[in-house]
Amino acid sequence: MKGAFCPGCGSTKGPFYRGLCKDCFLHKKKVILLPEEIKIDHCKFCNKIRLSGKWLGQSELVLKRFLKKKAKISGLVDAKLSVSLEPMKDHTFAIVKASGQIDSNKITIEAKTILKPIETQCDPCMRVRSDYSEATIQMRFSESTGLAEREKALALLMGQIEGMQGRDPLSKVVHALENKKGFDVLVGSNKAAQSVVRKFEAKFGVKAIKSFKLAGTDHNGQRQRKFTYCIRF
Ligand SMILES: [Zn+2]
Ligand SMILES: [Zn+2]
Structure with a gap:
C-alpha cells in the first residue's frame, strides 16, 4: 500500500x-481476551491445582493447556497459540502469544497474565484429614451387574451402617469411592463394618474376605489396624 x-x-x-x-x-x-490475573485453587497438602473444576497434578503442560483454552481470540485468521510460563515467588507469570493473519497480513500479538494460587485443600485431602476410618468394605460386582443394581446394593449397605449410628457414633460412611469393579466404602467403625458385612453374607449367600494392615500409630503410640472386607456379589 x-x-x-x-x-x-x-x-x-x-x-x-x-x-x-x-x-x-x-x-x-x-485480539486476545485474557484476565490480568487468574486465581487458581491450590491444595497445600498434595500440591494439586483446580483447573476448570477439576483437581489436577501441577505441570507445565496442564497450565499451558488451560491458558490456551482461557484466552479468547477474536478476528485472527489461522490463529496459533503458544504459552510461556515463568514461576515467581508467589505467583506464575504467563504470556500467551497468538500468531495469525488479519487482512492477509501476518501478525503476532501477546497478552500477559498472572496465575495467583489460592491456598486451600482439595476434597480428597479434606476428607482424609477430617475423617477417621477403621475399615473399608470393598463391594465387587460381576461385569454383568448393571449400575442400578450396584447402586441399590450400595444404598442398602450405607443405610444399614448409618442405622447403627445411634449405638456407635463412628458407624458412618466416611466416603464411598466408585471404581470399575464396584465400590470402596470407608467406614468409621470397624465393629459396624463387621456387623453389616455379616448381614450381607447372610442375605446374599456370599463370604467376605477379611484382611488388615497396619495404618501407623495413633497419638497414644498405639498401633492402628485398618480392616478390609471384600464382598464379591
Ligand atoms: Zn497508528
Ligand atoms: Zn490435596
Missing part, C-alpha cells in the same frame, strides 16, 4: 490492519 498512512497516528509504517498501524489497531481492538 503505497502512500498509505495510519489515520490514528499518521504513521506510514505498515503493515496495516483494518487501515490502522499495528499499535493503533491493537489499542482499539483486543
